[in-house]
Amino acid sequence: MQCINRSCKTLVAVVINLSNRSFVAPDRLRALFSTVKMSLEQAKQVAASRAVDEFVTNNCIFGVGSGSTVVYAVQRLAERVETENLKVTCIPTSFQAKQLIVKHKLVLGELDTNPEIDVTIDGADEVDSNLTLIKGGGGCLLQEKIVASCSKKLIVIADYTKDSAKLGDRYKKGIPIEVVPMAYVPIRNKIAALYGGELKLRSAVAKAGPVVTDNGNFILDWLFTNQDLDWETVDRDIKMIPGVVETGLFVKMCHKAYFGHPEGNVVERS
Ligand SMILES: O=C[C@H](O)[C@H](O)[C@H](O)COP(=O)(O)O
Numbered sequence: 001m002q003c004i005n006r007s008c009k010t011l012v013a014v015v016i017n018l019s020n021r022s023f024v025a026p027d028r029l030r031a032l033f034s035t036v037k038m039s040l041e042q043a044k045q046v047a048a049s050r051a052v053d054e055f056v057t058n059n060c061i062f063g064v065g066s067g068s069t070v071v072y073a074v075q076r077l078a079e080r081v082e083t084e085n086l087k088v089t090c091i092p093t094s095f096q097a098k099q100l101i102v103k104h105k106l107v108l109g110e111l112d113t114n115p116e117i118d119v120t121i122d123g124a125d126e127v128d129s130n131l132t133l134i135k136g137g138g139g140c141l142l143q144e145k146i147v148a149s150c151s152k153k154l155i156v157i158a159d160y161t162k163d164s165a166k167l168g169d170r171y172k173k174g175i176p177i178e179v180v181p182m183a184y185v186p187i188r189n190k191i192a193a194l195y196g197g198e199l200k201l202r203s204a205v206a207k208a209g210p211v212v213t214d215n216g217n218f219i220l221d222w223l224f225t226n227q228d229l230d231w232e233t234v235d236r237d238i239k240m241i242p243g244v245v246e247t248g249l250f251v252k253m254c255h256k257a258y259f260g261h262p263e264g265n266v267v268e269r270s
Pocket residue numbers: 065066067068069070122123124125134135136137138139140141144
């Protein structure tokens with residue numbers, strides 16, 4: 001872990017050198033970036049394992065969140081199911097989550113048969129000091145919010161870079177808003193008129209045109225400018241606009257958050 005810290009410091013030095021226009025060998029730079037990325041993955045993994053160890057119990061109904069951090073939670077869950085012979089029914093929050101459940105040979109459930117979930121473990125794009133969340137960086141906000149709303153507890157797992165005092169301090173891509181495709185322009189205008197900022201239709205990476213969600217909708221990313229808004233009111237106001245399906249604002253839903261650090265420690269907030 002000291003090695004990771006050293007690498008982070010070296011990377012900072014490299015960036016300073018770059019800004020001073022000193023020469024840096026590309027291979028060395030690539031290696032440093034990859035070390036920092038590795039340490040972020042380790043941070044996600046320790047947070048995920050801690051949450052699964054603390055909240056998953058025998059016979060529980062378990063909501064499986066979406067995103068890269070949740071991958072580690074499902075891996076840890078599969079280990080525990082195997083070694084402790086646990087019975088856990090998993091409710092997915094996305095196509096990705098469903099694939100993870102199937103890949104790890106876990107029991108797949110659905111809200112039709114399990115409308116009450118004991119605990120859901122999910123990632124987040126940003127978590128503020130009140131446990132208000134921005135979610136939906138991966139486009140899964142709608143099913144994530146439905147599953148969270150059916151859960152006795154929503155537990156967030158994240159690396160330390162998601163831990164924020166105020167929304168917008170660290171996550172710069174805005175608040176995702178899932179909308180019915182035909183309404184994206186009027187919705188964009190109405191939100192800008194209500195609260196300001198800029199709304200961008202999210203573009204797909206390996207496809208021409210916009211991202212289409214698991215539910216066949218579009219995503220607007222709202223780059224808000226006022227960080228001191230009452231997020232509960234904002235969430236309600238935006239959802240009143242016809243054509244808005246859901247927002248990535250999760251207010252008063254999160255029970256506890258675990259932030260993993262590269263050194264292996266986990267900071268908890270509840
Ligand atoms: O739509 C995606 C979800 O809200 C994710 O939980 C969120 O984007 C965090 O993902 P990651 O764990 O990859 O940072």
